[in-house]
Amino acid sequence: MRKIARERLDELFAKIAADKTLYLPVDTDGGAQFLPWKEGTALSSALHTVRSPKDFFFPQTENLMAFRREGKKIELIDVRKEQEDFVVFGVRACDVRAFDVLDNVFLKEPADTYYQNRRQHGIILSLGCGKPAETCFCSTFGIDPAEPKGDVACFFSDDELFLEPVTEKGKAFLASLDGLTEACAENAADALKAQTRERMKQLPLADLTTDAFGGDKTETYFRSPAWAELSRSCLGCGTCTFVCPTCQCYDIKDFDTGHGVSRYRCWDSCMYSEFTKMSAGQPRLTQLERFRQRFMHKLVYYPANNDGMFSCVGCGRCLAKCPIHMNIVKVMKTLVKEAQGE
Numbered sequence: 001m002r003k004i005a006r007e008r009l010d011e012l013f014a015k016i017a018a019d020k021t022l023y024l025p026v027d028t029d030g031g032a033q034f035l036p037w038k039e040g041t042a043l044s045s046a047l048h049t050v051r052s053p054k055d056f057f058f059p060q061t062e063n064l065m066a067f068r069r070e071g072k073k074i075e076l077i078d079v080r081k082e083q084e085d086f087v088v089f090g091v092r093a094c095d096v097r098a099f100d101v102l103d104n105v106f107l108k109e110p111a112d113t114y115y116q117n118r119r120q121h122g123i124i125l126s127l128g129c130g131k132p133a134e135t136c137f138c139s140t141f142g143i144d145p146a147e148p149k150g151d152v153a154c155f156f157s158d159d160e161l162f163l164e165p166v167t168e169k170g171k172a173f174l175a176s177l178d179g180l181t182e183a184c185a186e187n188a189a190d191a192l193k194a195q196t197r198e199r200m201k202q203l204p205l206a207d208l209t210t211d212a213f214g215g216d217k218t219e220t221y222f223r224s225p226a227w228a229e230l231s232r233s234c235l236g237c238g239t240c241t242f243v244c245p246t247c248q249c250y251d252i253k254d255f256d257t258g259h260g261v262s263r264y265r266c267w268d269s270c271m272y273s274e275f276t277k278m279s280a281g282q283p284r285l286t287q288l289e290r291f292r293q294r295f296m297h298k299l300v301y302y303p304a305n306n307d308g309m310f311s312c313v314g315c316g317r318c319l320a321k322c323p324i325h326m327n328i329v330k331v332m333k334t335l336v337k338e339a340q341g342e
Contacts, residue, residue: 002181024089052245067261083121093148094138094315098245126150135316137205146193155189162189215304226338231291238269243317
């Protein structure tokens with residue numbers, strides 16, 4: 001484990017940014033956002049960024065390829081470029097777990113080479129949660145915010161930053177900072193970790209569990225009468241899917257640039273009426289069906305196909321951002337009560 005004084009953070013950031021593009025949470029008028037570091041940039045103290053760091057690996061919009069036609073001849077143009085190395089500092093444990101969810105989708109054969117290229121070049125410096133929020137429930141999904149994983153796990157004390165390598169990539173990265181950081185005891189951050197775990201036990205959602213959910217629960221919940229009431233107030237705005245660090249649905253579209261055609265993909269949402277719409281029609285005609293699809297995927301379908309891993313990481317963004325205060329916690333509690341006849 002290594003450490004550096006908090007008063008020398010700008011030196012650390014400057015050292016990293018000298019070789020690689022460095023992104024970190026920065027306060028903006030719209031909330032904390034991951035932005036490139038430059039001299040004078042202040043690290044945000046916010047627990048979460050408004051949008052998750054999945055954008056670095058699965059961006060909201062992305063050009064895939066281009067076409068140029070001359071007569072009957074069509075030229076295919078590969079627009080991909082080799083990604084440069086970059087570093088993302090301040091990724092919370094929930095968002096780190098979200099990368100595991102996305103990896104299961106994009107890196108299984110055949111691997112998505114656009115996503116894969118970014119994953120190979122990105123270095124994740126995670127950050128332990130000193131003060132979890134009341135909307136946090138990552139422990140529900142087996143995530144320990146005191147052990148945030150990534151390539152290097154970081155922990156802030158009042159006057160120091162501790163850095164603990166997690167992967168081989170992380171070890172190599174920390175070795176490049178030897179002249180700036182100094183060695184410390186391997187248990188130097190243990191007191192900070194213990195404090196975080198104690199705080200997690202005091203949160204309102206500390207007792208929320210996934211015991212009643214999983215890959216064998218399709219018959220239990222699919223036809224539940226509770227879906228009608230739960231979905232009644234849903235606006236279908238898609239806010240929950242756009243702030244979610246694990247949602248991976250996208251659409252592919254072609255755009256006529258005037259001198260060719262650009263094919264790109266962009267995030268989509270299962271909450272939209274035109275999601276997966278085909279020439280034969282719309283497979284989910286009602287808001288109830290679309291609402292049910294989102295939460296059944298998180299709690300039943302995804303774990304059924306991914307060795308029990310849930311497609312939610314308890315970050316709490318949907319609790320904070322839904323305009324009608326509907327979220328996965330309410331869905332879980334309601335479905336369990338209904339199934340138990342309460």
